[in-house]
Amino acid sequence: MRNTLKELRAERGMTQADLAARLTVSRQTVIAIETGRYDPSLPLAFAIAEVFGRRIEEIFIHKG
Amino acid sequence: MSTRSLGHDARNVLRFFVETVGAVVVLAAAKFGSTHIAAATGTPLRILLDLLPVPAVWLLLFVMLRYYWRIDEFQRLQFLKSVSLTGGIMAGIAWSWPSLHKAFGWSAADSGMWEVYFSILFVVITAILARPMRAR
Numbered sequence: 001m002r003n004t005l006k007e008l009r010a011e012r013g014m015t016q017a018d019l020a021a022r023l024t025v026s027r028q029t030v031i032a033i034e035t036g037r038y039d040p041s042l043p044l045a046f047a048i049a050e051v052f053g054r055r056i057e058e059i060f061i062h063k064g
Numbered sequence: 065m066s067t068r069s070l071g072h073d074a075r076n077v078l079r080f081f082v083e084t085v086g087a088v089v090v091l092a093a094a095k096f097g098s099t100h101i102a103a104a105t106g107t108p109l110r111i112l113l114d115l116l117p118v119p120a121v122w123l124l125l126f127v128m129l130r131y132y133w134r135i136d137e138f139q140r141l142q143f144l145k146s147v148s149l150t151g152g153i154m155a156g157i158a159w160s161w162p163s164l165h166k167a168f169g170w171s172a173a174d175s176g177m178w179e180v181y182f183s184i185l186f187v188v189i190t191a192i193l194a195r196p197m198r199a200r
Binding site: 020024025026027028029032033038040041044 | 136
C-alpha cells in the first residue's frame with residue numbers, strides 16, 4: 001500500500017507533529033505511515049481522510 | 065503545538081522506561097532477597113521472603129499494561145512485537161539450555177531468575193523498537 005500523506009501534509013504546510021496532534025497519535029506513527037512501514041487501521045485511515053477532506057482511496061492506494 | 069506534541073511522545077517513552085526499569089530493579093531486588101537472605105523453613109520470615117517477588121512481578125505487569133493503554137495503534141504493534149520477541153528468545157534459551165548443559169557441561173542457569181532476565185531483555189528490545197524513526 002502506498003499513500004499520499006506526505007504530499008497532502010506538505011500542501012497544507014503541516015508538520016508531522018501537527019498531524020500527529022490532530023489525529024491524537026504519536027509522531028512516530030505518522031512517520032511509519034508516511035514511509036509505508038505501517039498501514040493504519042480503518043478508524044485511523046478515516047480520521048486521516050477527514051483531516052484532509054479526501055476519500056480514503058484517494059490517500060491510500062493499493063499497489064496491486 | 066508541534067513542540068508540545070514532540071515533547072509528549074518523548075515524555076511518554078521516557079516515562080515508560082523509567083517505570084519499567086524501576087519495576088525491573090524492584091523485581092531483581094525481591095528475587096535476590098528471596099534467594100540470598102537466610103531464614104529457616106516454615107518461619108514467618110521465610111514465607112515473607114518467598115512471597116516477596118509476587119508483588120514485584122505484578123508491578124512489572126501493571127507498568128507494562130499501563131503503557132499499553134497509553135499508546136496508539138502503531139506503538140501497540142511495536143509493543144506486542146517486543147513482548148513476543150522477548151518471549152520467543154527466552155523460550156529458546158530456556159528450552160535449549162538443558163541440552164547445552166548436558167553437551168558442554170555449562171553451569172546451569174539460575175532458573176529462578178528467568179523473570180528478571182525476561183524483563184531486562186524486554187526493556188532492551190523495546191528500546192530498540194521504540195528508537196526514533198527518521199522520515200525517508
